[in-house]
Amino acid sequence: MACQSQGIQQLLQAEKCTIEKVSEACKQKGPRLKQAKEAAQAETEQYLLQRNKEFKAKEAVTRGFHGSCSTEVEKESQEKMTIFQIYFQWNREEVLDNLLAFVYDIQPEIHENYLING
Secondary structure, eight states: OHHHHHHHHHHHHHHHHHHHHHHHHHHHHHHHHHHHHHHHHHHHHHHHHHHHHHHHHHHHHHHHHHHHHHHHHHHHHHHHHHHHHHHHHHHHHHHHHHHHHHHHOOOOOOOTTOOTTO
16 A cells, blocks of 8 residues: 555656646746747848848849930930920021911902802
């Protein structure tokens, strides 16, 4: 009987020890989870910063390509505007003279639908 009592005591002691270890593990679980969460968040932020940096670099390259095209188009447009201004100055007087000649050159005519002796 003493042997059985001693075996039961050992089982109870082992159970008590196990309960203490589980309890201690649960207590340590909170800080470890918090630490893992912080590490994951830091890693995520690092990855996000890296991806943003890559995106900005690609955007700068793309914008630079489009920027050179837009400056080239602006340059061509400015050259064409200069040419049009020169043509305008050369032809301005002639066009105004022709326009005024049409306005002042009035030739009265009787309309074809007008009945003279009604």
